[in-house]
Amino acid sequence: MLKAHYFFALSLPEETKRYLNDCMEPMRLEGSFKKWVHPEDYHLTLAFLGSAAELVPVMDKVGRLRHPSFPLTLSGFGTFGKSDSPRILWMGVEPSDMLHRLKDLVFGACEEAGFQLDQRPFSPHITVGRKWNEEAPFTQEWLNGYKPPERHTFTATEVVLYQTHMDRLPKYEAIHTIPLQAN
Template identity: 45%
Template sequence: MARHYFIAVKLPNEIKNILAEWKEMIEETTPFRSWVHKEDYHITLSFLGSAEERQLEKLKLDLQQLAEMSRFSLTLQGCHTFGVKEQPRVFWIGVEEERALFDLQKEVYTICEQNGFQLETRPYHPHITVARKWKGEEAFDKNQLPALLRRIFEVETVTLYETHIERMPKYEAIYEIYLQNTQA
């Protein structure tokens, strides 16, 4: 089976724990076919698909230039869906729009393209996937869910992940780039 890769913002453990606790509160009464494992929460910057080892090694070298970018803050912002509103395909948590995140994504996208990856051309919508495929009898209504408190967190790490469909958690961090701490 071909291995697949993607580049994402790694979430701090504190945020993963908050999302996991919220998920536990709603999981029993919110029937989705699959729920994302706490360790798999992330914000995708670029999905790469399959890659050869040589291509990955060159990509890792080129991604090092991200280490010159500064850390920045993001704020969790409510739950949303992709797909039909009453039977969503994807249930996700948003983050407030932050120019630094879009700049980071653009830089990652450019590096990936320069390394020969065929990337999505849809507009970038940063999100943290929580669950997939609604299977409830009733229509999904996000307004019935308890509010997820707004939390601010710092983006410190950009990570290259490998996907392992057969495992739980599914995503393995294989390379990390640490953004500059301008506070130091």
């Protein structure tokens, strides 16, 4: 059996998950990526913990954080990986000082609890697909053909500790929820 992994993320409202799923449908029908993220698994990662023996201290530290809820606006698709064969397709969010502040608070609480976290710069995104699946090389022109039909804004209202279950769909289980303060 695969080891469970854990991460803190912003959950997304159901309306935002439906919007993302609708934006993905043309690409999914085309089969342009090998794997598609289940709509219930859409999230915005703040801190990836990996496997963990003891979660109570980190849940306690993150649970004590105080941060207001805040709006985020989706900004369009992008990719990570090789320019001609990306490994990740994502939907980004417009720059947000509030998001970066929350990420820093969560990240710091996780480090205080003893977790060694990835030090790469924060690149806020929602993963929607994995592994380019076409014979022809990926191009930015191809991706530009799938611009979202309209802007979508949602309110970030909670940080969730998720557990990964690689053997099922959806594969992320919310095991602890920390509400953000209402404005």
